[in-house]
Amino acid sequence: MHERGGAIVVQIKHGGRAAHPAINGGHEILAPSAIAIQGDAHAGAEKVPFAIPRAMTGDHLRTVVAEHVTAARRAVDAGLDGVEIHSANGYLLHQFLAPSSNHRSDGYGGIPVNRARFAAEVVEAVAAEIGGDRVGIRISPAHNIQDVFESDAADVLATYGALIDRVRPIGLAYLSIVHADPANGLVQELGSRFGGKVIVNTGFSSQTSREDAESLLQLPHIDAVVVGRALIANPDLVERWRVGHPENKPRPELFYAFNAEGYTDCPFMDR
Numbered sequence: 001m002h003e004r005g006g007a008i009v010v011q012i013k014h015g016g017r018a019a020h021p022a023i024n025g026g027h028e029i030l031a032p033s034a035i036a037i038q039g040d041a042h043a044g045a046e047k048v049p050f051a052i053p054r055a056m057t058g059d060h061l062r063t064v065v066a067e068h069v070t071a072a073r074r075a076v077d078a079g080l081d082g083v084e085i086h087s088a089n090g091y092l093l094h095q096f097l098a099p100s101s102n103h104r105s106d107g108y109g110g111i112p113v114n115r116a117r118f119a120a121e122v123v124e125a126v127a128a129e130i131g132g133d134r135v136g137i138r139i140s141p142a143h144n145i146q147d148v149f150e151s152d153a154a155d156v157l158a159t160y161g162a163l164i165d166r167v168r169p170i171g172l173a174y175l176s177i178v179h180a181d182p183a184n185g186l187v188q189e190l191g192s193r194f195g196g197k198v199i200v201n202t203g204f205s206s207q208t209s210r211e212d213a214e215s216l217l218q219l220p221h222i223d224a225v226v227v228g229r230a231l232i233a234n235p236d237l238v239e240r241w242r243v244g245h246p247e248n249k250p251r252p253e254l255f256y257a258f259n260a261e262g263y264t265d266c267p268f269m270d271r
């Protein structure tokens with residue numbers, strides 16, 4: 001990657017209540033509050049009901065911050081260019097941000113600025129360890145995924161606005177926003193308040209195509225577009241898009257399993 005001028009950023013994620021003892025080595029499931037996701041978790045080819053998580057104590061909060069810092073340090077020491085803090089898609093930091101999954105009565109729950117506090121503290125600690133310019137953050141405001149519901153528009157703006165106001169002085173590498181409509185006022189407001197590089201993705205509804213990406217780049221405050229499934233299926237996607245070569249189709253039936261099939265066995269184009 002580096003020889004070809006690319007940059008590698010690894011995402012650091014704590015699953016919170018979206019994890020399961022069947023896939024995390026039997027560890028306790030932690031979350032802001034003891035509220036389980038309704039439904040089943042993926043455990044390899046099996047599906048198992050989500051566990052009721054333990055509401056995190058102050059010690060848990062400090063440990064999880066330290067774990068993010070350790071993971072970031074390892075990533076940079078291994079030669080990667082930076083890390084992305086996963087605060088989206090219903091995982092732990094998103095569970096703190098949203099009122100449906102965060103019923104805490106301490107300084108990490110309740111009003112928007114409190115719900116934004118834990119994600120901000122993780123970002124600050126990681127930036128202090130490896131430098132803010134090596135850290136990005138991914139959010140998915142009002143994405144309503146994995147039982148993390150954010151249905152009050154004023155509350156969403158207040159919560160994510162508080163997060164962005166707090167991390168803005170760090171000078172992060174980028175803010176990545178998952179939102180069905182990146183032209184929406186919320187995304188534009190958050191992007192403008194952040195003031196740095198903003199990356200968007202519209203989520204799972206339809207696969208991002210080259211045309212979609214190009215039209216998203218016409219919107220204000222948007223510097224880049226995340227591409228997921230097309231890149232999984234096409235190891236040489238950039239070259240295919242450059243020359244207009246047909247793409248391999250992703251095989252979603254193989255996603256979220258434990259082997260290479262559907263991930264790293266996709267053919268390169270004939271040259």
Ligand SMILES: Cc1cc2nc3c(=O)[nH]c(=O)nc-3n(C[C@H](O)[C@H](O)[C@H](O)COP(=O)(O)O)c2cc1C
Nearest residue numbers: 138201203204206207208226227228229230255256
């Ligand atoms: C198999 C698979 C795994 C994914 N894993 C992650 C992940 O670990 N972290 C994350 O933020 N998004 C993850 N995503 C979501 C993608 O980043 C992206 O938002 C989604 O695929 C929609 O973009 P697309 O239309 O380009 O595929 C994953 C998507 C797929 C298909």
